[in-house]
Structure formats: structure tokens, C-alpha cells
Amino acid sequence: MKFLKGNSGAAIELFIKVVALMTVIPIFLILGYIIYKGVPAISWDFLTEVPKRGMRAGGIFPAIVGTICLTLGTIAVSVPFGVFTGVYLVEYAKDNLLTRIINLTIINLAGIPSIIYGLFGMALFVIYFKLGVSILSGSLTLGIMCLPVIITATREALLAVPNSLREASLALGATKWETISKVVIPAALPGISTGVILSISRAAGETAPILFTAAAFYLPFLPTSIFDQVMALPYHLYVISTQVPNMPQSNMHGTLFVLVFITVGFNLIGAYIRNKFEK
Amino acid sequence: MHSIRKIKDSFMSKLHSVVGIFNILIVILIFIFILFNSLSFFKDYPLSKFFFGTEWISLSGKYGLLPLLVGSFWVTVVALAISIPVGIITTIYIAEFANKKTKKILKIIIETMSALPSVVLGYLGLYVLSGFIKDTFQLTSGLNALTGGIMLSFMAIPTIVSLSDDALNALDKSYREASLALGANKLETVFKVLLPAAFPGIFAGIMLGFGRIIGETMAVLMITGNAPIMATSPLSPVRTLTATIAAEMGEVVQGSQHYYALFAIGLVLFAISFLTNSIADKYIRKSRKLMGK
Numbered sequence: 001m002k003f004l005k006g007n008s009g010a011a012i013e014l015f016i017k018v019v020a021l022m023t024v025i026p027i028f029l030i031l032g033y034i035i036y037k038g039v040p041a042i043s044w045d046f047l048t049e050v051p052k053r054g055m056r057a058g059g060i061f062p063a064i065v066g067t068i069c070l071t072l073g074t075i076a077v078s079v080p081f082g083v084f085t086g087v088y089l090v091e092y093a094k095d096n097l098l099t100r101i102i103n104l105t106i107i108n109l110a111g112i113p114s115i116i117y118g119l120f121g122m123a124l125f126v127i128y129f130k131l132g133v134s135i136l137s138g139s140l141t142l143g144i145m146c147l148p149v150i151i152t153a154t155r156e157a158l159l160a161v162p163n164s165l166r167e168a169s170l171a172l173g174a175t176k177w178e179t180i181s182k183v184v185i186p187a188a189l190p191g192i193s194t195g196v197i198l199s200i201s202r203a204a205g206e207t208a209p210i211l212f213t214a215a216a217f218y219l220p221f222l223p224t225s226i227f228d229q230v231m232a233l234p235y236h237l238y239v240i241s242t243q244v245p246n247m248p249q250s251n252m253h254g255t256l257f258v259l260v261f262i263t264v265g266f267n268l269i270g271a272y273i274r275n276k277f278e279k
Numbered sequence: 280m281h282s283i284r285k286i287k288d289s290f291m292s293k294l295h296s297v298v299g300i301f302n303i304l305i306v307i308l309i310f311i312f313i314l315f316n317s318l319s320f321f322k323d324y325p326l327s328k329f330f331f332g333t334e335w336i337s338l339s340g341k342y343g344l345l346p347l348l349v350g351s352f353w354v355t356v357v358a359l360a361i362s363i364p365v366g367i368i369t370t371i372y373i374a375e376f377a378n379k380k381t382k383k384i385l386k387i388i389i390e391t392m393s394a395l396p397s398v399v400l401g402y403l404g405l406y407v408l409s410g411f412i413k414d415t416f417q418l419t420s421g422l423n424a425l426t427g428g429i430m431l432s433f434m435a436i437p438t439i440v441s442l443s444d445d446a447l448n449a450l451d452k453s454y455r456e457a458s459l460a461l462g463a464n465k466l467e468t469v470f471k472v473l474l475p476a477a478f479p480g481i482f483a484g485i486m487l488g489f490g491r492i493i494g495e496t497m498a499v500l501m502i503t504g505n506a507p508i509m510a511t512s513p514l515s516p517v518r519t520l521t522a523t524i525a526a527e528m529g530e531v532v533q534g535s536q537h538y539y540a541l542f543a544i545g546l547v548l549f550a551i552s553f554l555t556n557s558i559a560d561k562y563i564r565k566s567r568k569l570m571g572k
Contacts, residue, residue: 109306111487
């Protein structure tokens with residue numbers, strides 16, 4: 001590998017730099033395009049009105065509300081389960097066959113394609129439990145999908161808490177649960193919340209898991225209970241960009257902008273928290 | 280007072296174990312539901328006709344998997360051909376050449392890339408990239424495996440970069456110092472010492488990137504042309520495994536052969552992702568062990 005030396009070495013270094021730069025340029029182009037096209041399409045009416053005339057006019061209010069409902073539902077399902085599992089793995093479980101199986105299942109949960117979650121959610125919640133295509137079914141499906149990220153984040157955050165904190169608390173006579181809930185978890189909170197925020201950002205943008213479990217094609221009113229179907233931003237974007245002929249461009253760009261604003265926004269908040277608390 | 284604290288403590292201990300074990304149950308449940316629904320399909324549709332059938336025409340009851348596998352294959356080949364070299368070179372820059380501030384900014388930018396919903400990538404592929412591809416290659420339509428693969432490389436690059444970066448960072452300082460002390464320059468150190476040493480971690484990143492590509496649904500549904508044919512080049516329209524489920528499940532009659540056939544695709548996808556993740560996990564462990572962690 002003589003070429004790594006001398007002049008050609010410098011050329012290779014330059015090449016590495018250029019490729020790295022080229023990797024990040026598309027994201028700026030993409031975000032630039034979305035902002036440039038999307039911002040003019042946003043208006044108060046667009047954000048607060050229901051869609052009209054087969055979605056070709058009006059706004060996206062029900063889709064925004066639907067996404068918020070599904071996101072809150074997802075948090076309600078995944079945060080308690082995810083955090084409890086993380087706490088169990090770090091604070092309670094010993095390293096035995098059971099914990100190894102749990103770890104393996106978490107890894108595999110993380111890798112299962114999102115459409116499989118959709119199939120599973122439909123078969124179990126919609127059909128078997130007869131919950132129907134609803135906010136509840138969609139939240140349960142998305143919640144399970146988010147579990148691995150939250151579990152992993154919780155586990156890493158708890159492992160980073162120094163043992164001396166635990167020992168000091170126990171030495172003062174606190175029970176194990178008091179130590180965990182009043183000392184360890186507060187110390188690990190930044191890490192846990194980063195995981196939660198990142199997984200919410202993912203859930204808010206997912207379409208495949210809600211295709212058959214929660215999303216409605218066209219529903220120009222708001223849900224009244226958790227057993228209702230809802231419109232959701234990602235599915236709405238899919239529908240208006242592929243299924244509705246003669247869709248006005250401005251509606252598509254507006255929806256695109258709102259969706260990206262929410263998902264990327266959440267993600268940047270998560271990144272900010274992590275950076276702030278990382279040593 | 281004292282005993283209430285004790286009771287609460289032991290209750291919490293049990294509750295956490297139960298929740299922990301519940302996770303195993305979920306994975307088993309997912310597998311069972313996909314498996315049982317698939318078995319209903321294989322009861323009256325021969326395995327060989329499913330796995331070696333070259334036609335997927337649901338209207339005439341032909342459920343051959345091969346065209347869908349071919350579709351997923353071409354999309355994956357394109358996406359990996361872009362994301363592996365680009366991802367690894369970008370990682371080298373981030374880990375070895377960039378200063379601390381640049382490093383931090385680059386990592387946040389690349390993470391932002393992974394936050395883009397796949398339906399957004401699909402939209403951009405549909406309205407921006409496909410026109411460009413159509414004109415460049417003078418095709419009748421820009422919706423093909425190439426367009427899909429390019430968009431999907433955006434999803435794989437963050438995964439590959441993040442795992443490769445971890446692997447390079449985990450290497451002991453002595454690797455760099457020993458190599459430099461022996462008179463190797465920085466590039467030689469990177470290519471001959473650090474990359475080979477970090478290989479298990481990088482390979483795990485590639486496997487997980489592959490998993491994201493093969494499992495991605497909305498973007499491929501929107502931009503690969505939706506043609507379940509035995510494509511011979513990436514410039515042909517294709518249909519992937521995931522897109523078939525997403526496109527057809529909405530219209531299928533529940534409990535029909537077609538319905539169960541889609542679960543059979545789900546089973547194949549489940550098996551692929553299980554295999555991919557197990558291999559990736561094995562290499563992540565290997566990489567940690569090498570670093571003595």
C-alpha cells in the first residue's frame with residue numbers, strides 16, 4: 001500500500017474529506033427544499049381547518065390531532081414498560097439465561113421491520129382482541145415498536161450512574177426501591193428522556209405500523225374516543241401524494257413541512273439534551 | 280411504617296421482573312401470530328410453489344415469492360453499494376480527521392438524517408429524484424429499484440456511521456500510538472491498523488444497515504414502481520417484500536388465501552431480520568470483547 005504515502009496520501013485525505021462533506025450535503029438540500037416549498041404553504045387556516053373537497057382543499061387539523069393522539073398513546077404504552085424493563089435489567093436481574101434471553105429479544109424487537117409490527121398489531125389488537133382500527137390499536141402497536149429504544153436508553157443511562165450513589169443511599173437505610181426511585185432514576189433522567197424523545201420522533205413519522213391498525217384515509221372530523229380511527233400526518237402525506245389525483249402542490253408541501261418539523265424537531269431536542277448532559 | 284416500606288420494596292422488585300419477562304412474551308407473540316397465519320397459507324399452497332414461484336399475481340391465485348425477493352435484492356444492492364463506502368469513509372473522517380467541534384456537528388447532522396420519516400423519503404423520491412433518474416437514463420418512468428435504493432441509502436448511512444464510529448472509538452489508544460511510533464503515517468494507521476481492528480463493529484453496522492433497508496416499507500412502496508417482475512437490472516421497476524404487504528393488505532378479504540399469503544411474506548421478513556440481528560449482535564459482542572470491555 002505504497003499509495004498511502006506522499007502526494008497520493010494527501011489526495012486520499014482530501015478525498016475522505018470530500019466524501020464526508022458530500023454525505024451531509026443531501027440532508028441540507030432536503031431540509032432546504034422542504035422549508036423553501038413548505039413555509040409558504042403554511043397558514044393558520046391550513047393548520048386549523050379540516051380537509052375539504054376530497055382533501056383537495058382545507059387544512060390538516062384532524063391529521064395533526066391524530067398524530068398527537070397516537071404519539072401520546074405510544075408514550076403511555078412504551079415509557080412505563082420500557083423504563084421498568086431497563087430498571088429490571090440493570091438493578092434487579094442477575095446475569096443468567098433469562099436476562100440473556102431478554103436482551104436477545106430486545107435486540108430482535110429493534111430489528112423487526114415496521115410493516116411486521118403493522119401485521120402483528122392488526123392480527124392481535126384489531127382482529128383478535130376486537131379493538132378495531134383505532135387509536136388504541138395503533139398506540140399499542142407503535143408502543144411495542146418503541147420499546148427497544150427506550151429500554152436500551154434506560155439501561156445505558158442507569159449503567160452510567162456510579163455505584164457509590166447506590167451504596168450511599170442503601171447505607172443510610174433506604175430500601176432498594178427507595179434508592180432506585182429517589183436516587184438512581186433521577187440521576188439517569190437525562191439519558192432516559194433522550195431515549196424517549198428519540199423514539200417518539202420515530203413513532204410520529206411511522207406509517208407502516210398504523211396502515212392497518214389506526215389510520216383513516218379521509219376523516220374530516222376529530223376522534224371522540226380511543227376506539228376511533230384517526231387521520232395521521234405520515235399516512236395523510238402518503239395518501240395525498242400517491243392516491244389522490246390533481247392534488248394541489250401547496251397542500252402536499254404544507255403537510256410535508258409539518259411532518260418533518262415535528263419529527264426532526266423532536267430529534268434535535270433529543271440530541272440537544274444528550275449533548276448537554278454528556279461529559 | 281417500616282413493614283410497608285419493605286412490602287413496597289419487594290412488590291416493586293416482583294413488578295419489574297414481570298415487566299422484564301413480558302418483553303419475551305411480546306416477541307414470542309409476534310412470531311406466533313405471523314407463524315400461525317402463515318401456516319394457514321401453507322396448508323393449501325405448496326411450499327415449493329411459494330418459494331420458487333416466479334409469478335406473484337394475487338388475482339389469479341399465484342403467490343410466487345421470487346419476483347418480490349428479486350425486487351428487494353436490487354433495492355438492497357443499490358442502497359448498500361452507496362451506503363457502505365460512503366458510510367465508512369465518512370466515519371473515518373469523523374473519527375480520525377475531524378476536530379472535536381466538527382465531529383459533534385457532523386454526528387448531529389447524520390442523526391437528523393435518520394429522523395426523516397420514510398414517507399418523506401418516498402415523497403422526495405417521487406417528486407424530485409425520479410424525474411432526475413428518468414432523464415439521466417432516458418427511461419419511460421423514474422420509479423425503479425435505483426431510485427428506491429438511492430433513497431434508502433439515506434436510512435442505512437446513519438446506522439453504519441454510528442456503529443463504525445463506536446467501533447473505532449472503542450479501540451485502545453495503543454493501536455494508534457504503536458503504529459505511528461513504528462513510522463506509519465496517519466493514513467497507513469487508519470487503513471492497515473485501525474480499520475482491520477474495528478472490523479467486527481463495522482460489519483455489525485453494515486448488517487444493521489442491511490436490516491433497515493430490507494425492512495423499509497413506505498419509501499419503496501412509493502418509488503420502486505410496484506411491479507412484481509423478475510427484474511434483471513436496477514433500472515427496472517420492482518416490488519419489494521415489504522411493499523407487497525403494505526400495498527395489498529388494505530384490500531384483501533380477511534381470512535382468504537391472499538390474506539394468509541401476505542403473512543407468509545411477513546414470516547420470510549421476520550426470519551431475515553432475526554438472522555441479520557443475530558449476526559450483528561454476535562459481531563458487536565466480538566468487537567466489545569476485542570476492546571476488553
